[in-house]
Amino acid sequence: MLSLLFLLLWTWTSSALIRVPLSRVPSIRTQLRAEGLLQAFLKDHSPDIFNRRFAQCFPPGTQSLKLGRSSEKIYNFMDAQYFGEISLGTPAQNFSVIFDTGSSDLWVPSSYCVSQACGTAHSKHALHRRFKAFESKTFHHDGRTFGIHYGSGHLLGVMGRDTLKIGDLTALNQEFGESVYEPGATFVTAKFDGVLGLGYASLAEILGNPVFDNMLAQKIVEEPIFSFYLTRKTSTSNPDGELLLGGKDEALFSGPINWLPVTAKGYWQIKMDSVAVQGVSSFCPRGCQAIVDTGTSLIAGPTNDILSLQQLIGATPTSIGEFLIDCARLSSLPHVTFILGGTEYTLTSEQYVRKETFGNKELCFSGFQAADIVSPEGPLWILGDVFLTEYYSIFDKGQDRVGFARAKHAIE
Structure with missing residues (x-):
């Protein structure tokens, strides 16, 4: 009986129901319109133009370059508004990410990123936080490259594994991408650092388990469920929404x-x-x-x-x-x-x-x-x-x- 009680207690404490506060910001589309740049942006960043300009930069066979994959993702970034905080590495490095059910990859900017979108301390643009692999004791280098074509922006990067924390929840050896090249004004304008995809594994460009699949494999959430609550845009509530990992x-x-x-x-x-x-x-x-x-x-x-x-x-x-x-x-x-x-x-x-x-x-x-x-x-x-x-x-x-x-x- 005592061992059964211990087992039940361990099972209860080893999984969690995690609330992730979501913040809402004006979308990239709204920001570009306010700056009078939207028309020029849409002309220069149509998927067909970007395909011709950057397709040769990506590893052969990149799935997202196929017809139909990028046309949906253009809306992800132009109109994404809700994001929350995660951390990667030991000690923890914090990032703001879009929790996106329309994709399946986790990526954040790398400290080796060479694009304007990554920002620098002296740039006029908001500095996007960048992952410093050399400062993390739990980082595992992968060596493979990846490319993600978003229609309104492209990524090129390298893969790695490290400890991911979302609230009080910790997932070990999480595969993720460090972006080193982000052409296009989309990521310059973005208020978030990266993206955490919550779609199915078949949608992923980065090999390995997507985040929620990894959580399920490690049995660190109460149920194989996550849920979203988003507030109205006129709401004065704080936070602006909530992602609940492990239930409803x-x-x-x-x-x-x-x-x-x-x-x-x-x-x-x-x-x-x-x-x-x-x-x-x-x-x-x-x-x-x-x-x-x-x-x-x-x-x-x-x-x-x-x-x-x-x-x-x-x-x-x-x-x-x-x-x-x-x-x-x-x-x-x-x-x-x-x-x-x-x-x-x-x-x-x-x-x-x-x-x-x-x-x-x-x-x-x-x-x-x-x-x-x-x-x-x-x-x-x-x-x-x-x-x-x-x-x-x-x-x-x-x-x-x-x-x-x-x-x-x-x-x-």
């Missing part, structure tokens, strides 16, 4: 959880029944595929569908492919409903419109964006933070499913 928090959502099976283990990909505007089924009436992506703030879909949707909500295009809405008309705009597993998830105009202020003027942008992402199952939609702010999301690696429930937000 029922205090943060209401009503039942609607579980949807993962249909392809790369992204967190699920089947979407249809998309309705003001109660009328308008898009993918016979069902389509969607990915649940915490790394982008937008909801994206096939170009033809999104252009029709923009018309239905009264959005007008700008010269750089964004869509503006008259802020005075928000109360009269239709609801947009996503039907998933037979359950309706409705967004009002206040929820799918992004408001940005320039000087004393407020602009309203559509939260929908065109993105033609190729997959064997057909074109993909992206359910980004515009959707995930309203619905608490649970990612169950044990049963390969995604759960949604209505998020509880403070009355504002």
Whole structure:
């Protein structure tokens, strides 16, 4: 009996439920627009131009250079907003990372990085923290190189293994990438240092276990589940969101959880029944595929569908492919409903419109964006933070499913 009690106590103390506070910052797209640089950036950083310019720099056979892989990732960085803190090495070196369900790699800038994006103490840009392998007693050099093509930015780096800490949770021998070359203004503008991917291993460019897989293998989380709670952009709450590793928090959502099976283990990909505007089924009436992506703030879909949707909500295009809405008309705009597993998830105009202020003027942008992402199952939609702010999301690696429930937000 005593040994059983000891075993139960050891099991309980050796795994943990870890809360990771998330901070929200203006997206790269918002920052570039405020500086008057967005139009030039989008012209110079389209995926086809970057492919021609930098493809030869990457190791042969780099998976992410294949058609369809980079077109989704361009939205990750242009519109990523929520990030949190991790540490690598012994003693710990701290980094801010995007916790991204739309990718599977962990990378941070290297102390050997030669790009402007890594910053220097004398540069006018914010200094990105850089990993110093030579200062870590637990670092293991790998020797292999990797390349990641993000559409709006590319990475070239080397692989290594070291101790990863997230809150009070410690994962040993975590594979990660040290980026040594980051061309493009995306990473210069970014407020975060790196990315921690939470997708499936098949999506990874860096060989070895992705972070959450490594945690499961080392049995350091209570359940094979992680969940996201994102606050509204007008919220004054602190923190701006939360990633819960090892479970879910029922205090943060209401009503039942609607579980949807993962249909392809790369992204967190699920089947979407249809998309309705003001109660009328308008898009993918016979069902389509969607990915649940915490790394982008937008909801994206096939170009033809999104252009029709923009018309239905009264959005007008700008010269750089964004869509503006008259802020005075928000109360009269239709609801947009996503039907998933037979359950309706409705967004009002206040929820799918992004408001940005320039000087004393407020602009309203559509939260929908065109993105033609190729997959064997057909074109993909992206359910980004515009959707995930309203619905608490649970990612169950044990049963390969995604759960949604209505998020509880403070009355504002």
